[in-house]
């Protein structure tokens with residue numbers, strides 16, 4: 001028996017240059033649906049930061065004046081970051097699955113084609129689960145965190161299920177904004193690592209599961225490299241969901257599986273060669 005079957009989806013190859021180019025970004029809210037999605041994300045982020053005592057900006061500014069006090073008050077240790085990442089990744093794997101499932105069911109009951117969205121959505125949740133499995137190689141959450149994951153999954157799955165039935169566009173925008181936060185968090189982790197605040201990570205190697213999945217080249221398999229790959233994935237989800245949120249949910253084809261006549265012109269792809277931090281506008285791709 002083969003112990004590790006091939007992954008369901010091959011990960012596209014990211015180059016070093018591409019993953020270094022990923023930046024924090026924000027898509028301005030324009031419609032009511034955007035504001036609802038953004039409001040939800042801002043609220044969730046505040047609650048999450050409060051619950052976990054995570055105050056990055058405070059920590060950095062106090063750290064400059066009094067490192068010892070900052071450490072005592074807000075220190076994000078390697079373990080704290082890992083547990084936070086594990087929790088967030090366990091939540092992040094939900095929306096793609098729910099959206100993919102609902103579009104699958106919709107296609108069957110309406111006896112209509114799906115226009116290719118399902119695959120991209122399921123692939124996203126697979127990718128998030130790979131993030132989770134990777135972090136689980138580095139830390140194991142205690143019973144309290146496991147209970148939190150269980151509770152969050154129960155609530156979030158059902159909330160997403162109902163919300164996606166009501167307004168899939170708002171849900172994609174919501175995920176777009178969620179991924180903006182994910183890019184921000186991983187950018188901060190990389191900054192903390194570079195600033196010497198996470199010494200255990202400095203010499204740490206990426207686990208084998210990650211090396212295989214992202215096809216990390218030799219000599220580029222440190223924890224820092226891994227965080228760059230994961231951040232790039234989040235930036236891709238940010239682009240995909242902001243793009244899907246711009247489309248006609250019922251009639252437009254999935255631009256990520258469409259074929260393009262002029263391949264020399266930037267167009268949506270599975271990789272990050274033409275990454276669009278705020279998504280593709282409908283008029284440019286349909």
Ligand SMILES: [Fe+2]
Pocket residue numbers: 089092127128131182234
């Ligand atoms: Fe993720």
Ligand SMILES: [Fe+2]
Pocket residue numbers: 092128179182233234237
């Ligand atoms: Fe993500």
